[in-house]
Amino acid sequence: MREEKQAKHHNPVEIEQQEWKKRRLNDRLKQTLTIASPIFLLCLWEFLSQTDLIDVRFFPPPTEILRTFYNMIVSGELFHHIWISLYRIFAGFLLGAIPGIVIGLLMGLYSPIRHFISPIVMALMPIPTLALLPIIIILFGIGDFSKIVTIAGSVFFPVVINTTAGVVNIDSIYLDVAKNYGANSKDFFFKIALPGSLPVMMEGIQMGQAIALLTIVAAEMMGATSGIGYLIWTSYKAFLLKEMFVGLILISFFGYLFSLVLRFLQKKILPWR
Amino acid sequence: MREQTKISIRNLTKVFYKKNSSVTALDQVSVDISEGEFVCLVGPSGCGKTTLLRILAGLETTSAGDFEIKQGKEDRPLQSMVFQERGIIPWLTVEDNVAFGLKMRHLPKNVVKERTDYYLKKVGLEKFSKLYPKELSGGMKQRVSIARAFANDSEILLMDEPFAALDEQNKFILQEELLSIWEETKKTVLFITHSIDEALLLSDRILLMSAQPGKIIKEIKNDLPRPRNIEQIRANQQTAESFIEILKHLHEEVQKSRK
Numbered sequence: 192m193r194e195e196k197q198a199k200h201h202n203p204v205e206i207e208q209q210e211w212k213k214r215r216l217n218d219r220l221k222q223t224l225t226i227a228s229p230i231f232l233l234c235l236w237e238f239l240s241q242t243d244l245i246d247v248r249f250f251p252p253p254t255e256i257l258r259t260f261y262n263m264i265v266s267g268e269l270f271h272h273i274w275i276s277l278y279r280i281f282a283g284f285l286l287g288a289i290p291g292i293v294i295g296l297l298m299g300l301y302s303p304i305r306h307f308i309s310p311i312v313m314a315l316m317p318i319p320t321l322a323l324l325p326i327i328i329i330l331f332g333i334g335d336f337s338k339i340v341t342i343a344g345s346v347f348f349p350v351v352i353n354t355t356a357g358v359v360n361i362d363s364i365y366l367d368v369a370k371n372y373g374a375n376s377k378d379f380f381f382k383i384a385l386p387g388s389l390p391v392m393m394e395g396i397q398m399g400q401a402i403a404l405l406t407i408v409a410a411e412m413m414g415a416t417s418g419i420g421y422l423i424w425t426s427y428k429a430f431l432l433k434e435m436f437v438g439l440i441l442i443s444f445f446g447y448l449f450s451l452v453l454r455f456l457q458k459k460i461l462p463w464r
Numbered sequence: 465m466r467e468q469t470k471i472s473i474r475n476l477t478k479v480f481y482k483k484n485s486s487v488t489a490l491d492q493v494s495v496d497i498s499e500g501e502f503v504c505l506v507g508p509s510g511c512g513k514t515t516l517l518r519i520l521a522g523l524e525t526t527s528a529g530d531f532e533i534k535q536g537k538e539d540r541p542l543q544s545m546v547f548q549e550r551g552i553i554p555w556l557t558v559e560d561n562v563a564f565g566l567k568m569r570h571l572p573k574n575v576v577k578e579r580t581d582y583y584l585k586k587v588g589l590e591k592f593s594k595l596y597p598k599e600l601s602g603g604m605k606q607r608v609s610i611a612r613a614f615a616n617d618s619e620i621l622l623m624d625e626p627f628a629a630l631d632e633q634n635k636f637i638l639q640e641e642l643l644s645i646w647e648e649t650k651k652t653v654l655f656i657t658h659s660i661d662e663a664l665l666l667s668d669r670i671l672l673m674s675a676q677p678g679k680i681i682k683e684i685k686n687d688l689p690r691p692r693n694i695e696q697i698r699a700n701q702q703t704a705e706s707f708i709e710i711l712k713h714l715h716e717e718v719q720k721s722r723k
Contacts (some may be wrong), residue, residue: 368564
């Protein structure tokens with residue numbers, strides 16, 4: 192039997208080709224598993240609630256949620272909530288990330304600024320911006336701007352801290368190279384400090400994006416009349432759990448989408464990594 | 465012309481001071497290096513050879529004494545350094561790394577392009593000019609570093625163990641490439657190494673340093689005719705003697721520093 196097999200595959204290339212095919216099959220199996228797990232979970236959920244094994248009032252079957260989702264799209268109600276939330280997320284994200292990057296770069300480049308600002312950053316960081324929501328509402332009213340400020344406040348800290356760390360942790364040999372080859376301060380900033388700090392800075396932005404989503408939902412639960420968070424909260428209070436699940440799924444979808452977009456951008460901006 | 469002094473170092477002393485204790489890294493170092501000379505600095509690790517180079521490179525200040533690098537042509541930078549393997553910048557392409565010094569000096573674009581291309585070709589990397597350093601081998605990275613320093617066309621070149629991280633075969637190849645570019649430009653070079661073979665292959669003169677505090681305690685003329693290769697270094701009677709001499713010296717210094 193064994194001899195027969197060996198005789199058949201006497202060519203070493205063929206043998207390796209077989210091995211390679213096996214490996215490829217294995218890789219594809221893993222990919223399938225990755226796609227299969229959420230689908231499996233959804234099927235399980237559908238089955239359990241259709242057969243009344245879990246309470247349909249709390250866990251309506253996914254097909255029901257999908258139908259509600261469709262109806263809400265058709266009625267146009269959903270888009271209103273989505274747009275307003277996306278607007279707040281983007282505006283808040285930019286309002287937090289841009290000052291975060293600027294102040295972070297300044298802190299990284301100039302150590303007196305770093306020593307002066309970092310205790311303030313460290314002291315303010317542990318306070319959840321949501322806990323400051325009452326003050327924010329007093330200062331900025333109950334309109335969109337107070338939600339934008341809340342998000343900006345949460346996004347700012349991971350961005351500023353990572354940007355500073357990104358600049359400070361640039362390998363000193365690159366600073367030596369810049370000095371040895373006579374880089375002026377403008378060239379130093381654009382050729383060394385900024386690109387060198389980008390990888391760590393991008394991680395901060397990635398974190399900021401995740402926090403922005405967490406914050407928008409909570410901010411819209413308190414003192415808002417629109418948005419995905421508002422949708423989740425009012426649906427819950429009215430016990431419209433299907434609508435609530437639609438809101439939750441939207442948040443999960445956008446979270447996933449944003450991190451995909453950022454990861455794509457990261458690859459474009461940092462081709463050298 | 466050849467005897468003209470290019471670098472003169474006078475009583476250079478460097479002390480590192482930290483929390484009430486001080487370490488003398490360099491003690492009254494004086495040496496002259498002529499125009500076009502290739503000098504290797506050999507010494508036990510921690511003897512201050514890198515400190516000396518960093519002072520000449522403007523990356524470290526002196527505690528006492530001074531040094532001078534003679535300016536030849538105007539608008540030429542005084543020195544360029546070839547760093548160890550990590551010294552090429554990962555977010556710049558091969559081409560931009562080689563052009564780095566020229567761009568920092570804001571030379572006209574066509575001059576930058578022309579010189580960059582010339583040295584990329586010299587080190588055999590013209591096909592790799594658009595790649596990032598992560599895609600290069602250790603030997604290719606060091607070629608970039610060498611091309612960057614030569615392209616900058618400075619008065620002198622400083623090299624800090626540029627081949628230390630390479631494997632033996634690559635080291636031989638790069639040493640010979642370095643020699644061939646150097647023979648074309650006849651730059652004054654100060655080269656740090658801990659490899660005796662390397663010093664004998666490359667240099668006109670070898671300076672031996674003592675263990676801490678670093679002093680130059682001996683110099684060895686190395687007038688083996690050029691072009692040289694590693695086989696000649698191994699076969700030649702005189703270099704074999706120099707090899708033993710340097711080896712003995714290094715042994716002594718290492719023993720001394722242990723006591």
